[in-house]
Structures are given as structure tokens and as C-alpha cells.
Amino acid sequence: MTMGFHRGLHFLFIQVLWSVFAEGNKWKVTLPSRLSALTGSCLVVPCSFTHPSSHTPHSASWYLYSKMPSRYPLVYSSTRPEAVEAHFRGRTKLLGNVTHGTCTLLITEVTAQHNGEAIYPWIDNVGFKFYHTVVTLDVSETAAKPVMTISGELVEGHGVTVSCEVRHSCPLAPPTLSFERHGGEATVNSTEEGDGRWRLLSTITFIATAEDHGRPVGCKVTFPGGQKATTDLVLHVSYSPRSVNISADKTGVRVGTNVSLTCVSDANPPASSYRWYDLKAPPTNVSIAQSPARPMVGETAALFCRGQGHPPLSLFRWYRMQGEGSIQLAEKSERLSLSELTRDIVSFRCLAINEMGESTSPVTVVNVEYAPIILPESSCSVLNEVIRCECVVDSHPAATVTWTPLNTDHNRTFNINSQLNGKILTSVLTAPKSENMSDVICNMTNEHGSALLELSIRGESRQVPSGVFGGVGFALVLLLGFILFSFWMFYTRQKHRNTRHVDYSMEEVELRTELEITYANTNHAGVPAGRVHWI
Template structure:
């Protein structure tokens, strides 16, 4: 394969939150570049975006702040090994990764397809660990519960009303309640926000309700739930729409039209509005 640009990387890699991630990678290039110095770059994006550099083999100052001092190559670029190691992975590290090599003077290449990194929760939180010691005449046993700390994840928004893809629809005048919940340990502080204003908040809880006793059309808009503990932050938006009957019906006429009586009726599933007008216009 030394005569062409090609590589081998997996399409998907899955690792548990807080552990070390390895993205295996081997690459090949035209043979005339065999003895040339090279730079290896990993991007946390679909393309070679300088704002999302996960690793730069020559200049670590070009790496994104969140990756600095956490990434390294597991092998030697000179041996066609471009495998990436990420220490202490978090949910923020999930996403696409792509490798690029640069030889200088315009000789460089992005190796596709990208690898998707998936971060899963630690399955061991809340499980028990049993230690048993046995001797010929006596035995002892102790049971411990494992407490694994992790950042907020799996944040969800639910409501007894119509919820569809982060969208809640309620009739004007009705009440509504929306629940924000998250998984984390220790428990998270939750906050509901709208237009940059904090509506309500709770500390050390993984659930927070937002309630509307009587919705008006002014309550429509985008609301944001933010969960935070000492290990990280998660957030999600929900759009509230308010349905209402026709109102503020108006009637206008073009010039030079003579109408003695005119009626306009507006109707939707929530109600009807109508308006009459009597108008005499002199036409020249």
C-alpha cells in the first residue's frame, strides 16, 4: 500500500466514562515520501478544523484546551502507526475523529472515513462488592457498596402534555408541567432558564419541575435545563408552543370599492372570531 494514500481505522469505538480510549490507526502514503519528516494531527470533527485539534504531534499548543495533556500517539508515525490515546475520557470527548498527516510543501492528506467515539456510563455504580476471608475454623465477610462519581449524563425532558423531539404544545389557558431529569453522582444542581433569566433551581437533586399554572401566548419560547455537578455539565432545550383561538381580527379595503356590509370569519380548532363592517366609499 506504500504507493497510495490509505488507512485503517474502525468506524466506531466505545469506552466507559473516565477510562482511557484508544482509536487504532494505521496509514499509508506514496513511496516518494518515505524518508520525509511528518506531522500527525487528530481532529475531533468531520473535517480538519483548526478549532478542534485533539492532538498535534509537533506543537501541543495547537491542541484544543480540553484535550491538552490528555492525548498522545501510542506508536511511531514512522512505522505507519497513527493510533490515538485519550486519557480520562468524558462525555464531551464523544464525536467524530479524523487523522491527517502533513509532509510539507503541500503533501498532506485527510484519512476518511471518520471514527465515531462513544462514551458510556460506568455500569458499576451502586453495585456491591463482597470480601470473604476463610480459615479452617473461622470465616469473615464484608459487603461494600461501590459509589462511582461521574458527570451529568442522559439528561431528559418529559411532560404529561404533548412532547415530541424537545417540543411541547399546550392550549392557551391550560396548565402545564415539564420535568427535567438527569443521571449523575453526586447528584446535580438543576436550573431552568428562559431568555437568559433563571426561573427556578434546585440543589443536590436530579429532578426539577417547571410549572405553568395558566399558560398565555407570552409564555411561548425556548426553555433550557442545565445540570451541573463537580465533574461536569449537561444541558438541553425544549420549545414551548401555545395554541390559541383567532383574535385581533381586522378588516381592510382597497381604494375605490363600494361595500355596504362585509363580514370576516376566522376559525381554527380552538375557536371562532368574526367581525362585521359597514362601509360606503364614493367612487369617482
């Protein structure tokens, strides 16, 4: 009997021990061992637990692990918030439902003081030793660089996806990712990886081009605490040869000499083989050149038909323009000789031919230069008490005009307007009618010579024929004009001796035979218009 009693007592003791052991094993907390965070960012500490089926959990608190016995600094408490440690106070919050076995903690703004600290939860006020499971906080002030990858073949014309990713601890306020130095719309995805880590991924997709080769693409991450980090990735795009050019080792190559040609191109990888072709092409860029460029009337000149083609130009046709059409000339070489050039406007075009085709040049006007020639339509008239003198000259290059009134009052003002139409310059002098003004001289000059015309004013609306003077005649007219003017000045002085005293010397008379011309503007034909003042 004694032996049976002892056996029963032993069995009961084993049951009690097993019950205590099983009850203790049902309390279990799951935490990551370490968590990383950036200052200024939030930190989510994932926490879950299991409990005995006989116990219903109601609350959870968090504590700062301390090696000092009997000291349990609070990190979070819903019942005693004032007792929470200062650097955690107001920064912690419980996430999830404790009754469902969740004890996750949110730290809203991590500081450098949190670095290296270990924390742990405590469920209700049970006797289980929760401080055996802690999580250590690793806090940094510097952001890690984002990781960049490329998917797809970097070949011109193919689609390419560039990805940029970063890990973080704050899903409520995640960092931002942005691509630099490349267009394209970015897509962003966030994924929870577990143990308090989240992955933020941003991607851009584009079609690779040759211009993308060697171009850096940057990705920048910005955290809520203001930390920034950037990673650059250089694109290496393969593309076929382009910008193919041929260069020669010398210019101005003469017929019969050697020349070395080099074929160059832009390609990645570099071109490995080349093929040369003898290309044939019809004439292009056909034009006419003149030599000499500025011949005078009566001289000779030559026109040359120029162009490019392969094989070289072998035949030429010359045409002289006449009205709306043209006349084909007998010349069939590239040179057309012109002799005894005249003032007449003559224009030509040429046709260049090789075995591949033909091409014509623009119409070219032969440039011929000559001294001014005053035309017969030059005249003077008086209408409505206004004198109007018109001097018309043909010259190339354009002439400059000088007007000289032979008899006029002092301080008299004249208007001059000149207009150029092709090679014809028309200069018009207008002034109020004066009894003393009877003649004007029109002098036209260019670099090849000059022409002089004296125009007389006899009465209202009367056209006076003009005469042209040159060489010795011009000198005689000037001398005659000077004598007449001197005589008139002497006569005027005598006539007004009693009312006004004027004392002119011979030198003064010579000076006052010139005009002071002040140009005020330029008309649409490019010839100055202005006013003439007699002094």
C-alpha cells in the first residue's frame, strides 16, 4: 500500500510540472533581432505573440531593456503615458489589436538617441519574462544609396527598363525616388519584405537610341528626415554604323595624282568591315561663273558652266534668254566667250550632261560695268510755282548725284529725292519758284567716270531739252558757269548797294558755288533722300 501511495504521488507531481511547463510555453513573442532606421523617419517594429488559451490579453506595453535590476523604463504605455522615457514620449503608438496577438509598435520620429537601444513588449501583467526577447535599434544619420539595375537588351530600337530601389522602415511616410537626366514616366511600387523592412521600387521604360550611349541616368532618394542619396548608371547602347563619311588625305587633288580615302563612321561596337562602291550620279549644283567678274563695256569676258557629277560632266549646252524663252547657242564646251560687251542686259543659262542625266543652272545676268550716261528724259519744269528738275542716269555700279544751282538766293532750301530701279537712277530736285534761279547742273559720278548735264528753267510747265557734257566740254561749262556766276554776283552787289552792304572777295564767291547736302534717310531703293541748302 505504501508503495502504491508513493507511485500516485509521483505521478501527480509530474502532472503539475508538465502543466506549469506547458502553460509557460504558450507565451511566445516574435520580434526581429535588429531594425535599422534613419533619423527623422518613422520606424515600425513588427511584434506578435501567442498566449495560453486560458488567458485573454487586453493590453501591451513596451519597455527599454535595462541591465539595472528592478528598473523597467517605459517606451510605450496606454495607461501611464506620463511615465514614458522623455526621448520616447509622444513618439510611440501601438498598431494592431492586442486581442488578436499583435503588439506592433510605431516610433513616429527616430532620433540619434535611440541608436543602440534594445526594447521589448510586455503583455498585460503576467509573470512571463518577456525581456528575454528584445529588438535592437540601429539609427543612422546618412542614407544609403539606391540600387539601380537595367533589364532588357541595350540595343538601339529595343525597349529598356531601368529600375531604382531602396529599403526603408517607414511605410506611413516612405521616401521618394526620382530619375535624373532622362525622360520617361516613372512607376512606383512598395512591397513589404518582413522583419520591419519595406522595398520601394521605381522604374522607367524607354526605347534605346544611339544618343543614349554614354549618357548617365541618375536616381535620387529623399527621406522624410531630409537625407538624400544618388546613384548614377551609364548606359552602353549598341547601335549600327551611322554618320558614315569619307575623308581625303589632301585637298585640291590634281588629275593623275594619288589620294588616300578613309571611311569613318559612328558605331558601337566600332565597325569591323567596310565595302567601297563606285557611285554614279547625274549632274548637281550646276551654276555659271563669270571671269573677269567686273568687265567694262567693250571688253571681253567668259562664262563657265560648273557642276558635280560622276562620271564627270561631258557635254554642255548654252542658252541665251530672250523674252519668256531662250535661244540655244552653238557652243558645247563648258566655256562661253563673250566679246565687245555692251550696256545691254544679257542673261544666260547652261545645261550640264553626263551619262547618268542632265541638270540646268539658274539664269545668270552678265555683269558689265560702265561710267554714268545721262538719259534724254532728264528735264526741268515749273508747275504751280514749284520747280521740278529730274536727272535720269544709266550706270553700273550706281552713280552718286550732285546738284548745283547756278543762280539762286542765299539760304535757299531744296528737296532732293533719288530712286534706283535696276541700273537706272532717277534724281529729282524740287524747290519753290525763284526769279533769280535759271539753271541747274546735274553731275552723276561712279568709280568709272562722271557725266554732267545743265538744265535750264524758262517758264511754267516748259520742258527744256538737256545736253550732256564730258571731258573738255565739262571743264568749259564749269568755267563758263563760274564766269556767269561771278558776273551775276557783281551785278547784284551794285544793284543793292544803297539798301545792303555786302563785301565778297573772289575766294568767297568760289566757296559759295558749292551745295551743302545733308542726307536725312534712305528710301526703299537704297538711295539716300535729303535736303540741299545753298550757302
